[in-house]
Amino acid sequence: MDFNLNISQEQKLIMTPQMQLSVKILQLSSYELQKLVEKEIQENPLLEVKYGENREKSNTIDYKKMIEYLESDNYGYYGNYKSDDEEVSPFAFISEKKSLKEYLFEQLCYLNEKDSIKFIGEYIIENIDDRGYLAETLENIQNQLRMPLDLVEEALEVIQSLEPDGICARDLKECLRIQCEKRGLYDTILFGIIDNHLEDIAENKYNSIARSFNIDVKKAQSYGDFIKTLQPKPSRGFYTGEEVRYILPDAYIKKLDGEYHIIMNEELTPRLTINNLYKGIINNGEDKQAVEFVKDRLDSATFLIKSIEQRKSTIYRVLEKIILIQKDYFDHGQKYLKPMTLKEIADVLEMHESTISRAIRDKYIHTDKGTIKIRDLFTTGLTFKGAEDSLSTVEVKRKIEDLINKEDKSNPLSDQNIADTLKNNGVNISRRTVAKYREEIGIKSSKGRKRY
Known part of the structure; x- marks a missing residue:
């Protein structure tokens, strides 16, 4: 063994921090992109938010038109107003989400139990998890409250007697037993x-x-x-305290005059511009340290704006090709979804497959059939009635599900039986692939489906 110095020549791609940011922005979901933009606005003083005229106009409300709209859409109660003497409480219009714990507290409040039992019961309710199970042991509760164990056990029985049935069980078995006993x-x-x-x-x-x-x-x-x-x-x-996170589509697919059009969702992020105040610092040039700081922040702000626009452009181009391939799906629905791969789109757009994958990651589009995930439109195919035709995996899964739904439950079809039936109908599929698709759609094996 010895030490040697060697010279070698090789090509290597080194991603700069800016390139890494561009890739990151491309694969972010709409929600994650909003959070990133908010963070950058706080950290970069050169970035400022500019809202369009439509947003400024939206602050002005025509109340007369609003009332007419509400009345025409039956939002008001004027049409049901019967007499001057009848009073409507303003509290009737307040919507409230009642949590599980609040529901249990209300029931406990009306029980004719000792104060000590209610006190322990309230503590037990606070320790119920999102599934409705007791997350603490009785020994820990006893130690925390410094109460006798028999009182803690009595309080537990009281809480378990409340609705919904099975509440405050310590495991699945106890939960099921409580429901049976009730x-x-x-x-x-x-x-x-x-x-x-x-x-x-x-x-x-x-x-x-x-x-x-x-x-x-x-x-x-x-x-x-x-x-x-x-x-x-x-x-x-x-209600267990978790708010629903609503999906924000990156684009809308609208059919106008027989043609599909892509409308990018401009409301996802505010329009970013460069603050003109800092341009004067560069032009002045007296404070070199300030100039260097502003130039650095200016480069960062400019690249962020370009990356967001590039993200939007890439998603638009991908959607254009998807609409060309999946026009029948948008016209007629799920059963007309054609096999389509990332490579197919990447080759047409002259991009790498990883770029397409990032562009559709956690992205949604809104169509007349609802909001759908872009990735769900990509599916492999199986040969069908010859090499030129193919059937999407979605349609193959539907055929498997149909066969299982129609089977004799006392003698259910095996995966091989299903594969043979599909082959006889022109679908070239193996037993292993049938098993894989069956598991993906949540159907048990023939042994698990057998009825006696």
């Missing part, structure tokens, strides 16, 4: 299945359950069917 069911076999055979129900292993309790398979299956009707998440349907 329905007046105290079947030892039912409770035995809940305690020891939930996995068997999930895997459709009713033979194993039948042997364990010395009952026939059909009876075991009926127990499983009932357990599946119980609610594993008692909090479902209640």
